Amino acid sequence: MKRRTFVKQSTLCLAGLALAPGCLLKEKPSGVTHPNLVLVFPDQMRGQALGFLHEEIVFTPNLDRFARESVVFSQTVSNYPVCSPFRASLMSGKYPPSHGVLGNCNSKSAEYGYELKTNERCWSDILKEKGYSLGYIGKWHLDNPHKPYVKCYNNTEKFAWNEWCPPERRHGFDFWYAYGTYDRHLNPMYWTTTAKRDEPIWVNEWGPKHEADLAIRYIKNEGGQFRQPDRPFALVVAMNPPHMPYDQVPRKYQELYRDIPLEKLCKRPNIPPAGTKWGDYYRRHIKNYLAMISGVDEQFGRILQALEEANLADQTIVIFTSDHGNCLGIHDKISKSNPYEESMRVPFLIRWPGKIAPRQDDLLLSSPDIYPTILDLMGFSEDIPPEVEGVSHAQLLLQGERPRPTSQLYYQIPYGLPAGGSRGVRTHRYTLVITRRPDKKDEEIILFDRQTDPFQMTNIASKRPDLVKRLINDELMPWLKKTKDPWLEQG
Structure with missing residues (x-):
C-alpha cells in the first residue's frame, strides 16, 4: 500500500474491515433490547462555545437544536484538562492516579509508562462482550510512540507524538479508522482496521468532514460492510478540531465570522488587552477557533441526520462532549492544563428520545462518571467493574433528582x-x-x-x-x- 493516498483511494479499503476474522459477535439474549451509542467528542472545545448558552458569539445551529432535545450538563469538567488523561478517564472510568496516564502520551511520557493499560477493562470491552459492534473514528492518543518512530511530521520534533494502536490494545473496537495524534486538519492520516504500523493513509479533506462521512456510512451500513446489522452498535467519533493549528479550517466556516468586529469577540474581562503577547494571540486566532467549532457543529448535524434517515434515532443514545477546553491566551494561558473555566469546563449533551426528558442541569459531572453512566443507561449496571471510580448518573437522567456530588x-x-x-x-x-x-x-x-x-x-x-x-x-x-x-x- 502506498503511504500517501487520497479520498477515493482511502475509502476503497473500508469495505469488509469490520467483518474481519475474529470479529463475529455473540448472540444477543432473546427479548432483550439495548440501545446503540454514538459518542462524538472534538478536541479542545471549551464549554462556553455553544450558541444556545449565549456566553460567546459562536454559530452552532445543530448543537442548539440538539440541546433542545437533550439533557445539557452545563457544569461538566475535564478533571485533568489535557488530551490523554481525559481519554484514559473516559475509557477506564478512573481518575489519573488509578489509570496511570498522568500526562499526554509522547516519547517523554513513554519513560514513565503513561499510556492506557492493555489489561484495562474499558466500557468498550464490556459492550464487546455483550455482543455489540464497536467502531472508533479519529483521534485516540492513548499509546506512547516507540522507536523506530512512525514517519510523520510530529515524530521529528523535540518529542515524538504519533503512534499506531495495535489490535490487542483497541479495547473491543472491531472497526478502526484512527490515529494517535496528528494535527494536520486539512490532510489527516489514519490507520484502518487491518493496516499495519507502516501502512497509514493520508486524506486530502478536512478531518471532521471526512470522519463524519465515514460515521454516516457506518451508521447506514449499506450491505453490512461496516458492522453486523442485527447487533447493536457503539460508535465513537473523536474529531481533532478545534485543536490548533487554528487556520486549518475550510473557508466557508471562516466566512461566518468575517464581518464580526474583532473586539466584539473580545469582551470577556479575562482576555488580555490588544498589544500584549497573549491579547494579540487571542485576537489572531479567535475567529478561526470559532470557525472550526461551527465546522464541527455542521458535521455533528450530518451524523444526527444519518441516524434519522436510518430510523435509528429513537434507539440510539447520542453524547456530545470534549476532552478539555481552551484558554487561547485568556489569563495568559496558551490553551489547557490549568484550572480556569475556559480550560476545565466542557460541553456535555446527551439525548435518548422518549427515555431522557430534555432539560439543562447543573450536575457537577466529572470525566470518570461518563463510563458508568453509559453502561448503566444501556442496561449493564451489574457489569460495571468495582474498580471504576466514576459515579453513574443514569437514574438522575432517567428519573430526575438523585444524590449529587458537591465538587469535582x-x-x-x-x-x-x-x-x-x-x-x-x-x-x-x-x-x-x-x-x-x-x-x-x-x-x-x-x-x-x-x-x-x-x-x-x-x-x-x-x-x-x-x-x-x-x-x-x-x-x-x-x-x-x-x-x-x-x-x-x-x-
Whole structure:
C-alpha cells in the first residue's frame, strides 16, 4: 500500500474491515433490547462555545437544536484538562492516579509508562462482550510512540507524538479508522482496521468532514460492510478540531465570522488587552477557533441526520462532549492544563428520545462518571467493574433528582512526579487549587469565588483562610483518599 493516498483511494479499503476474522459477535439474549451509542467528542472545545448558552458569539445551529432535545450538563469538567488523561478517564472510568496516564502520551511520557493499560477493562470491552459492534473514528492518543518512530511530521520534533494502536490494545473496537495524534486538519492520516504500523493513509479533506462521512456510512451500513446489522452498535467519533493549528479550517466556516468586529469577540474581562503577547494571540486566532467549532457543529448535524434517515434515532443514545477546553491566551494561558473555566469546563449533551426528558442541569459531572453512566443507561449496571471510580448518573437522567456530588477534582501533574503538581476542587461556587513546585518550599494556593468573580480575576485565598481550610477538609481530602492519590503522602 502506498503511504500517501487520497479520498477515493482511502475509502476503497473500508469495505469488509469490520467483518474481519475474529470479529463475529455473540448472540444477543432473546427479548432483550439495548440501545446503540454514538459518542462524538472534538478536541479542545471549551464549554462556553455553544450558541444556545449565549456566553460567546459562536454559530452552532445543530448543537442548539440538539440541546433542545437533550439533557445539557452545563457544569461538566475535564478533571485533568489535557488530551490523554481525559481519554484514559473516559475509557477506564478512573481518575489519573488509578489509570496511570498522568500526562499526554509522547516519547517523554513513554519513560514513565503513561499510556492506557492493555489489561484495562474499558466500557468498550464490556459492550464487546455483550455482543455489540464497536467502531472508533479519529483521534485516540492513548499509546506512547516507540522507536523506530512512525514517519510523520510530529515524530521529528523535540518529542515524538504519533503512534499506531495495535489490535490487542483497541479495547473491543472491531472497526478502526484512527490515529494517535496528528494535527494536520486539512490532510489527516489514519490507520484502518487491518493496516499495519507502516501502512497509514493520508486524506486530502478536512478531518471532521471526512470522519463524519465515514460515521454516516457506518451508521447506514449499506450491505453490512461496516458492522453486523442485527447487533447493536457503539460508535465513537473523536474529531481533532478545534485543536490548533487554528487556520486549518475550510473557508466557508471562516466566512461566518468575517464581518464580526474583532473586539466584539473580545469582551470577556479575562482576555488580555490588544498589544500584549497573549491579547494579540487571542485576537489572531479567535475567529478561526470559532470557525472550526461551527465546522464541527455542521458535521455533528450530518451524523444526527444519518441516524434519522436510518430510523435509528429513537434507539440510539447520542453524547456530545470534549476532552478539555481552551484558554487561547485568556489569563495568559496558551490553551489547557490549568484550572480556569475556559480550560476545565466542557460541553456535555446527551439525548435518548422518549427515555431522557430534555432539560439543562447543573450536575457537577466529572470525566470518570461518563463510563458508568453509559453502561448503566444501556442496561449493564451489574457489569460495571468495582474498580471504576466514576459515579453513574443514569437514574438522575432517567428519573430526575438523585444524590449529587458537591465538587469535582482538578489535576495537573508534572512528568515523572506523580505526587507533585496541582490538586484542587471545583464546587458550584468556588475553585480551589493547591500547587507544589520542586523549587519552592511553600505551596501556592488559589481560590476563586465564581459567583462574585465569574471570570476568575481575583485570588481570594489569603483573605479567606477559613474557606480554604473548609474546602480542603470537606472536599479535597475525601477525594484524595478515595483515589489513593500519592499527593497525600507528600502533604
